[in-house]
Amino acid sequence: QVQLVESGGGVVQPGRSLRLSCAASGFTFSNYAIHWVRQAPGRRLEWVAVISFVGNNKYYADSVKGRFTISRDNSKSTLDLQMNSLRAEDTAVYYCVRSKRGPTYPDAFDIWGQGTKVTVSS
Amino acid sequence: EIVLTQSPGTLSLSPGERATLSCRASQSVSSSYLAWYQQKPGQAPRLVIYVASTRATGIPDRFSGSGSGTEFTLTISRLEPEDFAVYYCQQYGSSPITFGQGTRLEIK
Numbered sequence: 001q002v003q004l005v006e007s008g009g010g011v012v013q014p015g016r017s018l019r020l021s022c023a024a025s026g027f028t029f030s031n032y033a034i035h036w037v038r039q040a041p042g043r044r045l046e047w048v049a050v051i052s053f054v055g056n057n058k059y060y061a062d063s064v065k066g067r068f069t070i071s072r073d074n075s076k077s078t079l080d081l082q083m084n085s086l087r088a089e090d091t092a093v094y095y096c097v098r099s100k101r102g103p104t105y106p107d108a109f110d111i112w113g114q115g116t117k118v119t120v121s122s
Numbered sequence: 123e124i125v126l127t128q129s130p131g132t133l134s135l136s137p138g139e140r141a142t143l144s145c146r147a148s149q150s151v152s153s154s155y156l157a158w159y160q161q162k163p164g165q166a167p168r169l170v171i172y173v174a175s176t177r178a179t180g181i182p183d184r185f186s187g188s189g190s191g192t193e194f195t196l197t198i199s200r201l202e203p204e205d206f207a208v209y210y211c212q213q214y215g216s217s218p219i220t221f222g223q224g225t226r227l228e229i230k
Binding site: 105106115 | 155157159165166167168169172173178179210212214215216217218219220221222223224
């Protein structure tokens, strides 16, 4: 079945780094733009980053620009999010999500992973 | 960026009643690229409506969306027990993608 499965979350100290991964299955991964969306406790959903289906275009929310890097490996159907210089306000559940129309961005999100929790705390 | 404001914050209704949720945008949403998501505790959001009024795959026809420009509405005609959840609107007509703060639909 079509699914996205995130991993890599955990507890990390402020200023440190963490790498999240997302494994896709059940669809042709290379046909879709893929995003990261996060949800901090008690706050609204926040779009974080997107990578084009080929991987040559990447866009970030201002809140993470210069600190986070999104990447993908279409041969392995995987997506990564390298998070550096982490701050307390990066604490959230991070979701890997698929653009509904395939290569399009911006777009609605039709497939969501189960999320991976990141806690930034000393 | 486009700011989305949802109302009410919490809606208390009984099964069988009609629910009307509102989403207001700070600027016109291009091409009515407005989506609604349902989120239950401990779960990821689920796409309910896209392009303002199209139901996503597997969504029952008691869910309907309407609106354009800056005013959008999600209506659930007859609430079922499984419909009680938090609903978020999202605009994807312009970058960055933004979400509303959510409406909690609770059992009265």
